[in-house]
Structure formats: C-alpha cells, structure tokens
Amino acid sequence: MPAHREPVHDRDARFDVAVIGAGVVGAAIARELARYRLRCLLLDAAADLGTGTSKANTAILHTGFDAKPGSLEAQLVNRGHHLLSHFGPEAGIPIERLGALLVAWDAEQLSALPSIVDNAARNGYMRLRHVSADELYGLEPHLGRVALAALEIPDEGIICPFTTPLAFATQAVLNGVVLALSSPVQAVRSSADGTHVLQTPGTAFAARYVVNAAGLYADVIDHLFGHQTFTVVPRRGELIVFDKLARPLVRHILLQVPTTVSKGVLVSPTVFGNVILGPTAEEITDKTAGGSTAAGIAALHARGERILPALVEEEVSAVYVGLRAATEHSDYQIAFYPAQRYVCVGGIRSTGLSASMAIAEHVVQGLADAGLALEPTDDFRTVRMANIGEAGARPYQRAELIATNPDYGRIVCHCERVTRGEILDAVGAPIPARTIDGLRRRTRALFGRCQGFFCAAAVTTLLAEATGQSVGTLLALDDADQVPSPLGESVKVMESK
Numbered sequence: 001m002p003a004h005r006e007p008v009h010d011r012d013a014r015f016d017v018a019v020i021g022a023g024v025v026g027a028a029i030a031r032e033l034a035r036y037r038l039r040c041l042l043l044d045a046a047a048d049l050g051t052g053t054s055k056a057n058t059a060i061l062h063t064g065f066d067a068k069p070g071s072l073e074a075q076l077v078n079r080g081h082h083l084l085s086h087f088g089p090e091a092g093i094p095i096e097r098l099g100a101l102l103v104a105w106d107a108e109q110l111s112a113l114p115s116i117v118d119n120a121a122r123n124g125y126m127r128l129r130h131v132s133a134d135e136l137y138g139l140e141p142h143l144g145r146v147a148l149a150a151l152e153i154p155d156e157g158i159i160c161p162f163t164t165p166l167a168f169a170t171q172a173v174l175n176g177v178v179l180a181l182s183s184p185v186q187a188v189r190s191s192a193d194g195t196h197v198l199q200t201p202g203t204a205f206a207a208r209y210v211v212n213a214a215g216l217y218a219d220v221i222d223h224l225f226g227h228q229t230f231t232v233v234p235r236r237g238e239l240i241v242f243d244k245l246a247r248p249l250v251r252h253i254l255l256q257v258p259t260t261v262s263k264g265v266l267v268s269p270t271v272f273g274n275v276i277l278g279p280t281a282e283e284i285t286d287k288t289a290g291g292s293t294a295a296g297i298a299a300l301h302a303r304g305e306r307i308l309p310a311l312v313e314e315e316v317s318a319v320y321v322g323l324r325a326a327t328e329h330s331d332y333q334i335a336f337y338p339a340q341r342y343v344c345v346g347g348i349r350s351t352g353l354s355a356s357m358a359i360a361e362h363v364v365q366g367l368a369d370a371g372l373a374l375e376p377t378d379d380f381r382t383v384r385m386a387n388i389g390e391a392g393a394r395p396y397q398r399a400e401l402i403a404t405n406p407d408y409g410r411i412v413c414h415c416e417r418v419t420r421g422e423i424l425d426a427v428g429a430p431i432p433a434r435t436i437d438g439l440r441r442r443t444r445a446l447f448g449r450c451q452g453f454f455c456a457a458a459v460t461t462l463l464a465e466a467t468g469q470s471v472g473t474l475l476a477l478d479d480a481d482q483v484p485s486p487l488g489e490s491v492k493v494m495e496s497k
C-alpha cells in the first residue's frame with residue numbers, strides 16, 4: 001500500500017463537494033472525486049462505512065445482460081462491470097469470473113430464453129450461449145430435475161461486497177477525502193451564497209456541492225433539499241449462507257428467469273468459499289427491518305430444494321437480510337440540479353455494487369457540467385487491499401509472510417483462518433476497523449461456521465486492546481450497527497411538516 005497522505009481534518013472548513021452516504025455508491029463517488037484538486041467530504045451516519053445495503057447483497061458482478069434496454073441502469077451496469085473488472089484485480093478486490101447459467105425449469109421459462117438473448121443483445125451483450133439439458137447436467141451435475149435448458153452468461157462473476165466499498169473509500173481517503181463517520185445528516189440549510197450546510201449532531205459541514213447517496217434514505221435527504229420525485233419502498237431480500245462443505249456442489253452462478261420484480265432466487269458460490277441461496281423479494285415499509293423471517297427461510301428452502309437438492313441438506317452457517325432501495329420507478333433515480341449544486345443518487349436498487357464505478361463517473365461528469373472545476377491531481381495514489389477471498393493466498397498460507405511477522409501464523413478465528421496479524425493490520429489501516437462488524441467485513445473473523453461461538457471472546461479482546469476501546473463499548477457499538485436507521489427522530493419530525 002502506498003504511503004498514507006495525511007487527510008485534511010479541518011471539519012469546519014468549507015468543502016467543494018460533500019457526499020452523503022458511504023455505501024458502495026457514495027464511496028465510489030468520493031474515490032472518483034479524489035482524482036481532482038478538490039476538498040471533498042464523505043460522511044455516513046453509521047460508525048463504519050458500508051454498513052447499509054452494501055453489506056447485505058448477493059455480491060454478483062453483473063454484466064447487465066438482463067437490464068431494461070435504454071435504461072440508465074443498463075448503461076451503468078454495463079460500464080460498471082467493465083470498470084470494476086479492471087479495478088478489482090489492481091486493488092486486490094476478490095473477484096471470480098465463474099460465469100452464470102440461467103436455467104429454464106418449465107416450458108414457459110424455456111420459451112422466454114430467446115427474448116432474454118434478444119434483450120442482452122439490445123444491451124450490447126452478445127456472449128450469451130444456449131446450453132442444452134445434457135450439457136447443463138454435465139456442467140452442473142448436482143442440479144435438480146428436470147431442467148430443460150439454460151443460457152450461459154460467461155462474464156457474470158462473484159465479488160467481495162465488503163472489500164469493494166472499503167477499497168473505494170480507502171483510495172479516496174489516501175487521496176485527501178475527509179471521511180466523517182457517525183455523522184447522520186439531520187437537516188440542511190442553504191446560505192445566501194448557495195453553500196449548503198449539512199447539520200449532524202456534532203458538526204455542521206459546509207459544502208458548495210452535495211451528492212446524496214444515502215441509499216434507503218435517499219428520498220428523505222432529497223426531501224430535505226426540497227424535492228419529492230420518488231419514495232424508497234424497501235424490498236427485503238433474505239438469504240441463506242451454506243457451509244464451505246457445500247462449495248463442491250456448484251460451479252457457476254445459477255440464475256432464474258427474471259420477473260419484473262426481481263432477478264429471482266439464485267444459488268451462487270461466494271468469494272469466501274460458501275454457497276448462498278436467495279434472495280427473496282418482498283416489499284415492506286420498515287427501513288430498519290433487518291431480521292430474517294420464518295416464511296422467507298421456508299420459501300428459500302423450497303426453491304433451493306428444486307434448484308440444487310443436495311444443497312439444502314448441507315449445514316447452514318448464517319442467514320441474513322438486505323433491503324433494496326426500490327422506488328415506484330423501475331430505473332435508477334439519478335437527478336442533477338445544477339442551479340442548486342445538488343445531485344440525488346437514489347433508487348440504486350439491485351445492481352449498485354456492479355454499477356458503482358460507472359455511477360461515480362456519471363455523477364462526477366454531471367457535477368462538472370454543473371460548473372464544478374475538475375483539475376486532475378498530479379499523483380492519484382493507488383490502493384492495494386488485504387486479500388480476504390478464498391481464491392487468492394491468505395496470510396496463514398504464506399510462509400514467507402509468516403517468516404517476516406509470526407503474527408500472520410497465529411490464527412485467532414479458526415473457521416475462517418484469520419490471523420492476529422490481519423486483525424492488527426485492519427485496526428492500523430487508513431480506515432481502521434473500530435467495530436466488531438467492521439472487523440468481520442475487513443478480515444472474515446467471526447464469519448465462519450461457528451459464527452464466533454469459539455473465537456468471539458478472543459477476537460473482541462484483541463480488537464479492544466488494539467483500538468484502546470473497552471469490550472463493553474465494542475459490544476454496544478455492534479448492537480447499534482444492527483439497527484441501520486441513521487436518522488433518528490429529528491428527521492421524522494421534519495418529514496411530517
């Protein structure tokens with residue numbers, strides 16, 4: 001990793017651009033802005049970045065073959081796939097281009113395959129290939145009976161959902177962007193000279209331009225800027241994570257024929273060596289409903305039994321829920337208000353991880369069109385993240401690394417083989433792990449089969465020692481992290497005015 005350029009810590013100063021929301025989208029935008037001589041701020045309500053929808057998705061690097069032709073989403077997913085496929089390996093983001101198989105299970109789905117090929121072609125994606133039932137069972141011997149045929153999409157991949165926003169934000173911070181965590185924007189004032197003042201409980205941040213990338217709360221922030229063009233209606237997606245012993249059962253990402261509401265339930269390997277089944281798609285009203293439901297798990301079990309019967313016999317490591325920022329519109333809601341020097345990046349529903357870098361390009365171009373002067377920096381610093389993917393070498397496997405520092409040979413989390421050295425690195429990183437959940441996402445500690453049953457005490461104690469926080473504080477922060485409502489009562493009051 002390159003030398004750390006000291007970030008600007010003058011929180012009271014006026015920023016050129018403030019980005020609200022440090023999910024994968026906001027972090028990508030901050031990184032893109034960091035290429036230029038600008039004073040930028042990235043702020044998030046939570047105690048760490050990437051704790052919203054960005055930490056709970058299916059982590060597919062989509063090609064956009066199935067997006068609606070002509071939509072902004074189709075354009076940006078296509079471009080985002082290209083950009084992330086190049087940036088990922090440079091930055092050390094785990095990506096595996098496994099390819100996907102979109103399976104037709106009945107005559108109706110079989111008849112839909114030609115239109116999917118046609119749709120992909122209209123999106124400029126020509127590499128779909130028809131796969132006969134015989135070939136399909138050769139490619140995926142454990143697939144349930146009776147699949148009729150499939151389409152192969154060779155460029156679909158799996159990606160690490162945690163390293164991606166962290167890499168974006170780290171590169172942004174290394175290049176001078178100020179990251180303000182635990183900073184929920186609760187009110188916005190605009191002064192006579194057009195400067196926006198973002199009020200958080202501790203600090204008022206002033207910025208000439210503001211980008212709203214607040215995910216599930218983008219509509220609320222949009223409202224604070226005087227707009228009301230969409231409402232976020234969370235679409236809950238529940239998922240099941242199967243133990244690593246299930247990994248040999250599946251070689252590709254197994255997709256369903258999509259519907260208008262969702263891409264359907266999929267089975268996919270993860271970059272951590274597990275297999276996931278999900279997500280469901282259910283419209284709800286509560287933006288904080290992060291818990292699994294018995295009905296959702298039962299529905300997934302039934303789907304999984306059909307797709308890959310042996311999978312549902314395997315041990316389950318965890319279940320989790322992600323909330324898509326769906327709106328009444330089918331496309332992304334990216335709106336530029338040049339006179340107001342404000343951009344809304346809302347409705348980034350179910351493809352935002354794949355499209356993130358292209359959304360960032362699009363937004364920064366729009367800011368330039370709105371008058372923001374973009375003068376490139378001379379030395380845009382690169383970033384190299386610690387590998388937490390199963391396909392690359394991990395520190396415990398690297399004798400030469402252990403020889404230089406024995407802490408890389410001292411395993412603290414045995415299920416995921418996470419070493420003391422990696423935990424200390426995460427705490428000492430440019431954006432340090434300060435919470436248990438943050439450490440999980442940076443190292444995989446506590447993510448394994450035992451879900452921390454054996455190592456939680458050791459991991460938490462080490463994190464407490466290394467960060468100088470008490471174990472009690474860490475446990476309290478971890479609980480707070482489980483409730484992803486960043487706004488509190490004050491914004492609810494403002495909404496009802």
Ligand SMILES: Cc1cc2nc3c(=O)[nH]c(=O)nc-3n(C[C@H](O)[C@H](O)[C@H](O)COP(=O)(O)OP(=O)(O)OC[C@H]3O[C@@H](n4cnc5c(N)ncnc54)[C@H](O)[C@@H]3O)c2cc1C
Nearest residue numbers: 021023025045052053054057058060185215237322352354
């Ligand atoms: C079940 C599921 C499966 C998915 N699968 C895929 C997939 O396979 N591939 C893919 O590409 N995409 C997928 N997605 C979509 C993808 O996860 C999202 O599009 C993406 O994470 C959205 O990122 P974001 O930064 O816009 O939102 P978020 O990650 O939610 O970030 C928004 C941030 O804003 C902060 N915030 C909110 N309000 C405020 C405030 N007032 N002040 C300060 N900060 C605030 C929040 O704390 C949060 O950190 C999936 C989504 C779900 C739910």
